[in-house]
Amino acid sequence: MRPRCGSAIAAALFAGVPLAATLLACSPLAAQDIGRPEDVVRAFHDALATGDLALVLTLLAENVVIFESGGVEASREEYRSHDLPADIVFARSTEKEVTVDRVGFSGDVAWVLSHSTTTGSFRGRDINSAGTETMILRQTQMGWRIEHIHWSSRSIRREGS
Numbered sequence: 001m002r003p004r005c006g007s008a009i010a011a012a013l014f015a016g017v018p019l020a021a022t023l024l025a026c027s028p029l030a031a032q033d034i035g036r037p038e039d040v041v042r043a044f045h046d047a048l049a050t051g052d053l054a055l056v057l058t059l060l061a062e063n064v065v066i067f068e069s070g071g072v073e074a075s076r077e078e079y080r081s082h083d084l085p086a087d088i089v090f091a092r093s094t095e096k097e098v099t100v101d102r103v104g105f106s107g108d109v110a111w112v113l114s115h116s117t118t119t120g121s122f123r124g125r126d127i128n129s130a131g132t133e134t135m136i137l138r139q140t141q142m143g144w145r146i147e148h149i150h151w152s153s154r155s156i157r158r159e160g161s
Helices: 002-015 020-027 029-033 037-050 055-061 078-080 084-093
Strands: 058-070 071-073 095-106 109-121 124-141 143-155
Touching: 020 037, 020 143, 037 084, 037 095, 037 109, 037 124, 055 058, 055 084, 058 078, 084 095, 084 109, 109 143
Parallel strands: 058 143
Antiparallel strands: 058 071, 095 109, 109 124, 124 143
16 A cells, blocks of 8 residues: 555645645555654654655644754645655665654653664765754644654764774
């Protein structure tokens, strides 16, 4: 079912069908079954690394706000049309280890604080970085959805450099 969903989403986007309607009609069951907020965060990163566009978009709330490197993307559609394609290529080209540090809750809102290390090569450049991440999620009828992401990273100096 998942490959067909990815194809349906791509076809709908090219045809101008609203993304939200396509996602709801083609939402992978796995996204509903992801129980804990920290599992949603892990599934999001795994979906980026495997290029699972349908799952990435399903896990994001329509009104998600993403902060990265001083920039802002103020919706799922904006992220899809700007940074998401490069984020998928980057995630598929590198190895990322995410460690969840803390999870908190207040009603139907949760936050997941984590750090990561990313290594590999991207566009001819060696990557060795440390990152921190804050994700805020809201419990919906469809399961936990990511409403806010804040990413920050820095290069890790190699010994002898």
